[in-house]
Amino acid sequence: MGLPPTLEWTVDERGDGALRLIDQRRLPRELAFLDCRTVAAVADAIRELAVRGAPAIGAAAAYGVAIGALAGGLAAAEAAGLELRATRPTAVNLAWAIDRTLAAARSAAPEPGAAVEPGAAGAVGAAALGCAHDIAAADVASNQAMGSHGVALIPHGARILTHCNAGHLATVGYGTAIGVIRAAWEAGREPTVWVDETRPVLQGARLTAWELQRLGIPATLVADVMAGSLMASGHVDLVIVGADRIAANGDVANKIGTYSVAVLAQHHGIPFYVAAPSSTIDAATATGADIVIEERDPAEVTRFGGTVIAPLGMPALNRAFDVTPAALVTAIVTEHGVHRPPYHPPI
Numbered sequence: 001m002g003l004p005p006t007l008e009w010t011v012d013e014r015g016d017g018a019l020r021l022i023d024q025r026r027l028p029r030e031l032a033f034l035d036c037r038t039v040a041a042v043a044d045a046i047r048e049l050a051v052r053g054a055p056a057i058g059a060a061a062a063y064g065v066a067i068g069a070l071a072g073g074l075a076a077a078e079a080a081g082l083e084l085r086a087t088r089p090t091a092v093n094l095a096w097a098i099d100r101t102l103a104a105a106r107s108a109a110p111e112p113g114a115a116v117e118p119g120a121a122g123a124v125g126a127a128a129l130g131c132a133h134d135i136a137a138a139d140v141a142s143n144q145a146m147g148s149h150g151v152a153l154i155p156h157g158a159r160i161l162t163h164c165n166a167g168h169l170a171t172v173g174y175g176t177a178i179g180v181i182r183a184a185w186e187a188g189r190e191p192t193v194w195v196d197e198t199r200p201v202l203q204g205a206r207l208t209a210w211e212l213q214r215l216g217i218p219a220t221l222v223a224d225v226m227a228g229s230l231m232a233s234g235h236v237d238l239v240i241v242g243a244d245r246i247a248a249n250g251d252v253a254n255k256i257g258t259y260s261v262a263v264l265a266q267h268h269g270i271p272f273y274v275a276a277p278s279s280t281i282d283a284a285t286a287t288g289a290d291i292v293i294e295e296r297d298p299a300e301v302t303r304f305g306g307t308v309i310a311p312l313g314m315p316a317l318n319r320a321f322d323v324t325p326a327a328l329v330t331a332i333v334t335e336h337g338v339h340r341p342p343y344h345p346p347i
């Protein structure tokens with residue numbers, strides 16, 4: 001069983017374009033697709049986690065800006081950029097992709113005050129769409145490059161623990177942390193994977209487990225709280241996770257629970273690797289303390305799979321991400337190679 005594209009641009013028989021996404025809210029129950037034809041639809045899909053994972057939301061937002069530009073030229077593209085930027089604060093790939101796509105749209109727009117040539121709005125839309133296509137294609141290529149660098153970190157038969165979903169579904173294709181595992185599998189290293197369920201949204205149980213099953217990579221689902229026990233009993237050889245934003249000093253923001261896993265890994269002397277494209281590195285953010293951590297609806301914590309599990313009226317806190325200090329990270333894998341601290345710039 002293969003993996004369909006996480007997101008792609010489709011054009012119908014009337015010539016109208018749409019961003020088609022795997023609707024990740026419905027996995028693993030059903031593989032369903034969502035066609036986004038407006039900027040608002042793309043923004044909703046990002047906010048509600050129909051598409052999620054730092055590189056995937058970056059590419060989706062780029063297509064969202066292109067949808068705006070195709071519909072209403074540069075002014076609409078700029079408005080789309082503002083709307084999409086406000087959807088989720090932590091993953092820097094979102095702002096990075098919006099900025100790139102807007103720059104492409106602006107470079108195709110007439111100079112202020114210049115006579116507007118017929119087709120100028122079309123040129124802005126085409127430039128933005130071309131940029132979104134480039135971002136999407138580059139993401140897959142960069143994940144494959146990350147895989148080829150990261151494979152050196154994976155010994156034969158390694159038992160790997162991962163948290164959240166940093167795979168095909170979190171990217172345009174192939175994956176970052178799961179991309180490294182995938183590259184090791186394709187190289188015949190026979191890795192096996194412990195999949196943290198990743199409370200509260202269950203990206204591990206719902207998405208990583210689904211993906212690894214489809215790829216045929218042996219994996220076992222565990223409750224998040226089991227990581228320490230597995231490490232203590234000698235059943236974990238290394239940890240690899242993705243990232244939403246890496247500060248200039250190497251601190252890593254990733255899915256809530258990542259920090260706990262990193263502390264456990266250090267306590268047990270187990271390597272803790274992060275795989276992320278260079279677009280996740282935010283040189284403008286000095287340390288992890290400066291990273292804005294998204295807080296989501298407490299209902300994600302008080303419910304489990306739609307069932308209420310807490311007393312009515314019980315307050316709940318739902319931080320979506322945490323920061324793992326650079327000192328707990330053994331190495332960062334990007335499309336350029338394996339980087340070990342101290343990270344004298346650039347990572």
Ligand code: MRU
Pocket residue numbers: 052053054055091163164165166167170171175176177203241242243244254255256320
């Ligand atoms: O809230 P999510 O599902 O968007 O969080 C995703 C993660 O934390 C991933 O680990 C991260 O974006 C890296 S994806 C390659």
